[in-house]
Amino acid sequence: MTERAPRERRDPLARKKARHTPPSARSRAMHAMSARAAMGRFVLQVCTKCGTATYPPRDACPACWGELVWQDCKSGGQLLANTIIHATTDLYFRDHLPWRMGTVALDAGPVALVHLHRDLAPEDRVEVRLMLDRGGNAALFALPPDRGFDMTDPQLREFIVPVQGKTVLVTDAHSAIGLAVVKALHDTGAGLIVAGMLPPARLADADHPVLRLLGVQVVPLDSSDQVSLSEALSKIGGPLDIVINTARHVRSGGVSGGTNIVEQRRAFEVAAIGLTRLAQSCGPMLAGRPHGAFVDVISSDALTGSAGHAGFAAAEAARLSLLQAFRHEMRETGVRVLSVFTGPVEDEHHQSVPPPKVAPARLATAIIEALQQGREQTCVGDVASDAMTRWLADPALYAREKNL
Amino acid sequence: MSRRPASYDGVAVCAPVTVPYVRFSPEDAHWWAGRALRLLAQHAQITPADIDGFCFSSFSAGPDTAVGLTQHLGLSPRWLDHIPTGGASGVMALRRAARAVQCGDAEIVVCLAADTNHIDSFRRSLASFSRFSRDAVYPYGYGGPNATFALITDAYMRRFGITRADFGKLCVAQRANAGSNPLALQRKPLTLEAYLAARPIADPVHLFDCVMPCAGAEAFIVTTPEIAAQRGLAAATIMATIERHNALPGDPVQFRGGWAMDIDGFWDAAGIAPTDIDTLQVYDDYPVIVAMQLEDLGFCRKGEAAQFIRKTSFDIAGDLPLNTNGGQLSAGQAGAAGGFQNVTEGLRQIIGQPLGAQVPGAEISLVSGFGLVNYDRGVCTGAAALKALR
Numbered sequence: 001m002t003e004r005a006p007r008e009r010r011d012p013l014a015r016k017k018a019r020h021t022p023p024s025a026r027s028r029a030m031h032a033m034s035a036r037a038a039m040g041r042f043v044l045q046v047c048t049k050c051g052t053a054t055y056p057p058r059d060a061c062p063a064c065w066g067e068l069v070w071q072d073c074k075s076g077g078q079l080l081a082n083t084i085i086h087a088t089t090d091l092y093f094r095d096h097l098p099w100r101m102g103t104v105a106l107d108a109g110p111v112a113l114v115h116l117h118r119d120l121a122p123e124d125r126v127e128v129r130l131m132l133d134r135g136g137n138a139a140l141f142a143l144p145p146d147r148g149f150d151m152t153d154p155q156l157r158e159f160i161v162p163v164q165g166k167t168v169l170v171t172d173a174h175s176a177i178g179l180a181v182v183k184a185l186h187d188t189g190a191g192l193i194v195a196g197m198l199p200p201a202r203l204a205d206a207d208h209p210v211l212r213l214l215g216v217q218v219v220p221l222d223s224s225d226q227v228s229l230s231e232a233l234s235k236i237g238g239p240l241d242i243v244i245n246t247a248r249h250v251r252s253g254g255v256s257g258g259t260n261i262v263e264q265r266r267a268f269e270v271a272a273i274g275l276t277r278l279a280q281s282c283g284p285m286l287a288g289r290p291h292g293a294f295v296d297v298i299s300s301d302a303l304t305g306s307a308g309h310a311g312f313a314a315a316e317a318a319r320l321s322l323l324q325a326f327r328h329e330m331r332e333t334g335v336r337v338l339s340v341f342t343g344p345v346e347d348e349h350h351q352s353v354p355p356p357k358v359a360p361a362r363l364a365t366a367i368i369e370a371l372q373q374g375r376e377q378t379c380v381g382d383v384a385s386d387a388m389t390r391w392l393a394d395p396a397l398y399a400r401e402k403n404l
Numbered sequence: 405m406s407r408r409p410a411s412y413d414g415v416a417v418c419a420p421v422t423v424p425y426v427r428f429s430p431e432d433a434h435w436w437a438g439r440a441l442r443l444l445a446q447h448a449q450i451t452p453a454d455i456d457g458f459c460f461s462s463f464s465a466g467p468d469t470a471v472g473l474t475q476h477l478g479l480s481p482r483w484l485d486h487i488p489t490g491g492a493s494g495v496m497a498l499r500r501a502a503r504a505v506q507c508g509d510a511e512i513v514v515c516l517a518a519d520t521n522h523i524d525s526f527r528r529s530l531a532s533f534s535r536f537s538r539d540a541v542y543p544y545g546y547g548g549p550n551a552t553f554a555l556i557t558d559a560y561m562r563r564f565g566i567t568r569a570d571f572g573k574l575c576v577a578q579r580a581n582a583g584s585n586p587l588a589l590q591r592k593p594l595t596l597e598a599y600l601a602a603r604p605i606a607d608p609v610h611l612f613d614c615v616m617p618c619a620g621a622e623a624f625i626v627t628t629p630e631i632a633a634q635r636g637l638a639a640a641t642i643m644a645t646i647e648r649h650n651a652l653p654g655d656p657v658q659f660r661g662g663w664a665m666d667i668d669g670f671w672d673a674a675g676i677a678p679t680d681i682d683t684l685q686v687y688d689d690y691p692v693i694v695a696m697q698l699e700d701l702g703f704c705r706k707g708e709a710a711q712f713i714r715k716t717s718f719d720i721a722g723d724l725p726l727n728t729n730g731g732q733l734s735a736g737q738a739g740a741a742g743g744f745q746n747v748t749e750g751l752r753q754i755i756g757q758p759l760g761a762q763v764p765g766a767e768i769s770l771v772s773g774f775g776l777v778n779y780d781r782g783v784c785t786g787a788a789a790l791k792a793l794r
Binding site for chain 1: 524526527530532536540541542543544545546547548550551552555556558562603604605607608609780
């Protein structure tokens, strides 16, 4: 058994380290690249007329002035030149010097300036990843190919959210999803896992083997109740690095018929207002941390609504909307706000829903992976992936066919 | 095949002026432009009413352009141009103004570059320099031009086997030249040992490879030989010029500039060879660009800059007097004015009005400009050969 990383601590008397983010101004075309990078895609603009791939993002093809569209491209390349920057006027990079960058000839065609992994030297083959920097903008990072992710590279760590040794709050650890997330966090080496339990707590809950694992601390927590939330956070006693919001209130039912207003209100209290409460209380705590992150588990029904789960889908849609605003607010603090979309989960709330359903353990693995790859938007399982594909392709059509 | 350019008959260049540079200035670019005009008034006895053509270059005059400057400085020109090509702006102002005078669109054109340098203005101007830089260069460590040229230098050294000591010889020679120029910001002698031992800024670029941003202004007049003579101004003629933008975009890393596309026609039009040049004033934001110009302008073949540097003396009294005022590396880099000092210094040496020591018997100077690192390379290049009008 591997030794557990000790929990990271902070001297409460020391002046807090000011956190800066990289320069954030970008062109509209670059924002389009970032939107795709957020999904973990490696894309470049390709001309619809002559097929030329181009970079940096442009508004017309430089070879024939044809129209450019974003396409998934080969991510290999060769390193042509490199430098180690020792001096900069930017506050963020001053905190992280020396900084390596290089010139890469991409297999897809264009030449790109990239962030560079420490093990690479000119002439080397590289794999270029399209990641998000601490300001949330797309950035190319060249890594040694076929070596997996080297999370010890200090520069790469700026683009991801390490879990080892971190303090993580799981807002609803009582559910099947929550338990799976607590277990995955423990297995990955989180320092302290604060497991929120919706009161009234049943005696049997605390006996669950996952909640008795080393480094797991059970606290009563109802994110629809500000007092409960404040009390839970006050029990953490130290810095909070990551919040994983697994709270949701899944109930079937329509709008005009089969409606239970009480359940619908509860869904909004947990998913939407609950998110605001968490954002208000946890946002400032996360903002002081070197790798703060907020992960929200959200239903793919948030994209279009769902006639069968009308109230739930509406609450999830409100949650998605609030999450976008929260992400915007956290950008300048460097805190990452990640959305993990899922379809029906293999749990007590989806007993009457036919497969495919997402196993809670798979969802938990996807959350850890999203953190460790710094991916802003993830879809877990076939239902969520299918929903996202259709929604991206034609939102009006998808809203119709989803609610036929 | 492009048409052979017309000669520059009937055009004279005169009255080079330099407003002494300072590291930081609380004034605006407009103040520096005004000082340059005041110097021109003293030097050439011109008044605002005499100026009927105005060509302006600046990075820090915002929100104004050449248009705002006319009203600000009381000019009513019948010909106006604003040059955004930075380090290539001097050559480009010269060739535009020359055609305006030759064609009669203007008679006395003032070409002027002025930039201020406030505390923190370098960082701010970097932030909004170009769309490609903002999207795809500065977010990668924010090394500014140092980092971009470090990549170019790294690839160039690897490809051609040129060493830091070779670059050092250029920087040491320019510092020695700056010694006689009272306006140069850095005149303390530089040794090759000190050059090699300097701290790294962005490997392989070290401290003495970098220019010092500063505030300053440079100006000159383009007019007819007759007007220059009437006013008693020593002048030069233009033998040939070239200009190119976004040349050779297929080169993965810049190892040559736009001069390489145009240089044969240039020497042909000038009717001389590189060996006829008495003094060379090239854009020198980093020594790798000086080496590139030695090759691309025809002083040696591509890839042979190292050997050429090793066997050539670049001092004022040497085989090829290079950047005789110290260049930007020693005199200072006053934004767009940095792209004008090659023209003013090249002109000064052949009309016998140097700021410092005189190149003995100088009659022909070659000035070369390089500007605007829009993304991964300098985009604008130009060159002009000037000959004293005796």
